[in-house]
Amino acid sequence: MGLFRRWFGGTEQRSGEAVASPAPPETLAVSDESVRSDGEQGEDSRLRAKIQDLLDTAINPAVAGHGGVVSLVDVKDKMVYLQMGGGCQGCGMADVTLKQGIETMIREELPEVVEILDVTDHAAGQNPYSAASKK
Amino acid sequence: MPRLLLLLPTMTYRTAAFLGAARKLGVEVVVASERAHVFQQAQPGRFLSLDFLYPDQAARQVVEFMATRPIDAVVGVDDATTVLAAVLSNALGLPHNAVRSTAAARDKYRMRTLLREDGVPVPPYALRSFDDDPVVEARRTAFPCVVKPLMLSASRGVIRANDEAQFVGAVRRLERILRTPEAAADGEAARQVLVEGFIPGREVALEGLLVKGDLHVLALFDKPDPLDGPFFEETIYVTPSRLPSTVQAEIASCTARAAQALGLRDGPVHAELRVNRHGPSVIEIAARSIGGLCSRTLRFGTGLSLEELILRQALGMEIPSLERECRAVGVMMIPIPRAGVLKEVRGQTEARAVPGIDEVTITAHPGQDLVPLPEGASYPGFIFARAESPKRVEAALREAHRRLEFVVMAPRKPSEAVESRCRRSRIQ
Numbered sequence: 153m154g155l156f157r158r159w160f161g162g163t164e165q166r167s168g169e170a171v172a173s174p175a176p177p178e179t180l181a182v183s184d185e186s187v188r189s190d191g192e193q194g195e196d197s198r199l200r201a202k203i204q205d206l207l208d209t210a211i212n213p214a215v216a217g218h219g220g221v222v223s224l225v226d227v228k229d230k231m232v233y234l235q236m237g238g239g240c241q242g243c244g245m246a247d248v249t250l251k252q253g254i255e256t257m258i259r260e261e262l263p264e265v266v267e268i269l270d271v272t273d274h275a276a277g278q279n280p281y282s283a284a285s286k287k
Numbered sequence: 288m289p290r291l292l293l294l295l296p297t298m299t300y301r302t303a304a305f306l307g308a309a310r311k312l313g314v315e316v317v318v319a320s321e322r323a324h325v326f327q328q329a330q331p332g333r334f335l336s337l338d339f340l341y342p343d344q345a346a347r348q349v350v351e352f353m354a355t356r357p358i359d360a361v362v363g364v365d366d367a368t369t370v371l372a373a374v375l376s377n378a379l380g381l382p383h384n385a386v387r388s389t390a391a392a393r394d395k396y397r398m399r400t401l402l403r404e405d406g407v408p409v410p411p412y413a414l415r416s417f418d419d420d421p422v423v424e425a426r427r428t429a430f431p432c433v434v435k436p437l438m439l440s441a442s443r444g445v446i447r448a449n450d451e452a453q454f455v456g457a458v459r460r461l462e463r464i465l466r467t468p469e470a471a472a473d474g475e476a477a478r479q480v481l482v483e484g485f486i487p488g489r490e491v492a493l494e495g496l497l498v499k500g501d502l503h504v505l506a507l508f509d510k511p512d513p514l515d516g517p518f519f520e521e522t523i524y525v526t527p528s529r530l531p532s533t534v535q536a537e538i539a540s541c542t543a544r545a546a547q548a549l550g551l552r553d554g555p556v557h558a559e560l561r562v563n564r565h566g567p568s569v570i571e572i573a574a575r576s577i578g579g580l581c582s583r584t585l586r587f588g589t590g591l592s593l594e595e596l597i598l599r600q601a602l603g604m605e606i607p608s609l610e611r612e613c614r615a616v617g618v619m620m621i622p623i624p625r626a627g628v629l630k631e632v633r634g635q636t637e638a639r640a641v642p643g644i645d646e647v648t649i650t651a652h653p654g655q656d657l658v659p660l661p662e663g664a665s666y667p668g669f670i671f672a673r674a675e676s677p678k679r680v681e682a683a684l685r686e687a688h689r690r691l692e693f694v695v696m697a698p699r700k701p702s703e704a705v706e707s708r709c710r711r712s713r714i715q
Contacts, residue, residue: 214325242652247303248295248318251310252333253326275649282297282322 192229195264200227202262211254215240222254230266232258242277246270289359289602290315292349292375294368296339297322300579300650301364301594308594314602317358319349332356340472342371346378353379360601366393366440369574384574388550392574395437395481398549405548407541408568410561412483417465421458424482425451431485433516434461437476441578443664444470447485447516457517464662488563490514490570492524493542493556494577494585496596496609500552502543503609505593506585507535508617511681518660523684524581525617525677534562541567549574555597580648580669584616617680619670619688621649623659627695629667637690643674643683647691657695667693 204224211222219239226233234254240246247270255268274280291314295302309316318324319335327334335352337345349358360381363372369389376383391397402409410433415424428448434457436444444464446457458480464470465477492508508524528535542558555576560567576582582593588608591599599606629651638647651657651667658664672683 210329214329217325220325244298244300244302245295245320245324247306248320248324249326251306252316252318253324253330256330256333257326275652277652278654280652 195230196227199230199232199262199265200224203227203232203258206257206261210257214253215249218243220249225271230264232265232268233271234268236270236272236274239280240277241272242274242280244280244282246272246274246280288313288315290317290357291598291602292317292319292335292358292361294319294337294339294361294363294372294375296320296365296367299365301582304580304582304592304594305362305364305598308592308598311595312598312602312604314598317352317356319345337371339367339371342374345371346375349375350378360598360603362597362601363575365575365578366438366573369393382553384551384554388552389574391549392551392572393438394476395435395571396479398572399481399483401548402545402569402572405544407545407548408566410483410486410568410570412481415458415480415482417458417462417478417480421455422451424458425454428454428482429484430454431516433483433485433519434458435481435483436461436465436470437479437481438473439464439470439664440573441664442519442521442660444661445519446661447518453517460661485516486561486563486568486570487515488561489530491528491530491538491560491562491567492577493538493558493560494593495539495542495546495556495558496600497546497551497553497556498600500547502539502546502556504539504542505587505596505609506611507538509677520622520660521620522622523617523619523681524584525615525680525684526584526611527615527677529677530562534567538562538567541569542572545569545572554600555593579620579666580650581618581620583646583669583671584618584673586612614673615675615677615680616673617671617677617684619672619684620666621668621670621688621691623657623663623667624693625657625695626659627657627698629653629655629657630694630696632667633692633694634690638670638687641683641687641690643672643679644687645671645673647671647687656699657693 207222207224215222221237223235225235236246240249250270258265258268291309293305293316295318297320317333317335319337321339323336324334337348358379361372361375363369370393373383373386373389377386391401396414399409399412431447431449433447444461448454448457461480471477490510494506496503496505506526507528508526509528510524512522538560546556551574556572557575557577558572559570561570576593576597585593587596588610596606631653632649635647647670649668670684670687672680674680674683
């Protein structure tokens with residue numbers, strides 16, 4: 153099962169992950185730890201810790217103002233998988249929040265991050281802060 | 288790296304497409320919305336909150352912002368922001384359509400007047416006020432007619448009337464729609480109604496790009512479902528058009544003349560026309576690109592999106608190609624099945640399995656109020672198809688739609704609606 157089960161299965165689980173937890177992307181579920189070197193795994197672990205710290209201290213306090221929460225799903229090969237919940241899930245401005253806000257903050261601190269991906273099921277958002285409404 | 292000021296209303300569908308295009312082009316984006324973003328304080332160089340209703344005030348803010356962070360282009364993404372984009376560009380000394388031209392394209396009465404003066408075919412029309420007695424107005428109206436708001440988009444508030452009684456009902460219904468806070472923000476325009484003759488025939492939509500006054504047709508969409516009223520809900524768009532090439536040429540020529548009559552010279556245009564044995568008539572020409580998620584159907588050259596074309600032009604970048612891909616494409620704006628509260632949408636996997644279907648995107652959320660036209664302004668989702676012929680595209684869209692099942696609960700009672708609004712306001 154690889155990284156996804158490990159990340160959610162132990163004490164590392166964070167409070168935000170309780171907000172929304174659709175099935176993880178298949179690419180994460182079938183990842184094969186055995187083919188990755190210790191160095192790669194160590195680098196991802198380091199990034200994971202740094203990003204979680206950014207989420208706890210800067211990102212989530214900001215999005216909480218709109219009832220939102222952002223959870224770290226995983227870091228694999230320096231690719232960061234995030235999930236948005238609460239008012240961010242399905243919000244018409246979720247892309248702005250991710251690309252202009254969260255991504256900028258993460259890249260400023262951690263320029264080695266390759267990509268930041270949103271794995272949220274936005275269609276399931278029950279109370280988005282701002283739902284798209286125009287043609 | 289060029290810097291773009293993108294005017295993004297918080298409720299637009301277009302955010303992902305424009306931000307994605309900017310990223311592909313390596314453009315730094317400053318997002319301006321009508322509400323302050325949660326990261327505005329942390330990232331002051333990337334966000335601006337502007338009051339879209341007060342362009343002069345917004346212009347002062349942007350000029351101040353530009354003193355430390357130069358901006359290379361201002362792009363609005365929808366009807367609400369195209370005029371502001373022109374005002375801001377003017378204040379910053381950036382090339383753009385004239386403010387008066389974009390403002391005319393935004394006001395259906397002004398638009399028709401300029402088009403008629405320039406000899407562009409438009410339906411017969413008249414301006415009425417809600418202060419007038421609709422019973423009296425009905426007596427001097429020719430039927431069938433269509434009553435329309437001056438400013439709203441997405442067919443909101445557009446109602447056909449076949450006789451005096453229907454006319455009175457339509458005007459009163461439109462007046463109620465225009466009393467909503469969002470519509471009332473249009474000021475005097477929200478106190479007026481456009482009454483125009485109903486033009487029978489097929490309806491088409493032309494997507495174009497104006498370059499130094501020349502119209503380049505990017506796509507001509509057929510709308511195979513009849514739009515005869517009483518409301519005018521858009522459903523299927525398919526391109527290329529199946530109309531004869533001579534008729535397509537007339538449509539393009541008519542749209543080009545309409546753009547010229549308004550003084551539009553650069554940037555995207557989205558035109559809606561009615562076509563019958565008398566030729567095309569312009570129903571609308573807007574200084575913006577196609578709305579909703581519909582632009583996802585369009586790919587140009589080696590895979591450029593419509594938004595990339597728009598940003599390239601605004602930033603003075605080379606445009607490698609304006610040629611749309613060869614295959615037929617289409618989109619269905621999924622009609623609202625009935626008024627109520629959306630519980631779930633079943634059959635999505637089955638709909639996606641239809642040959643030719645690229646994507647089924649449900650944009651409505653569980654628990655969302657579904658409001659049909661003429662009061663509503665959104666679709667519950669979109670279906671996208673791509674095939675060898677327009678006929679196959681249309682068939683795929685219809686079959687995919689047939690496989691979707693919307694589970695809709697009864698509309699909320701007024702007291703529940705109030706409670707729901709309260710919950711939202713607490714979150715905000």
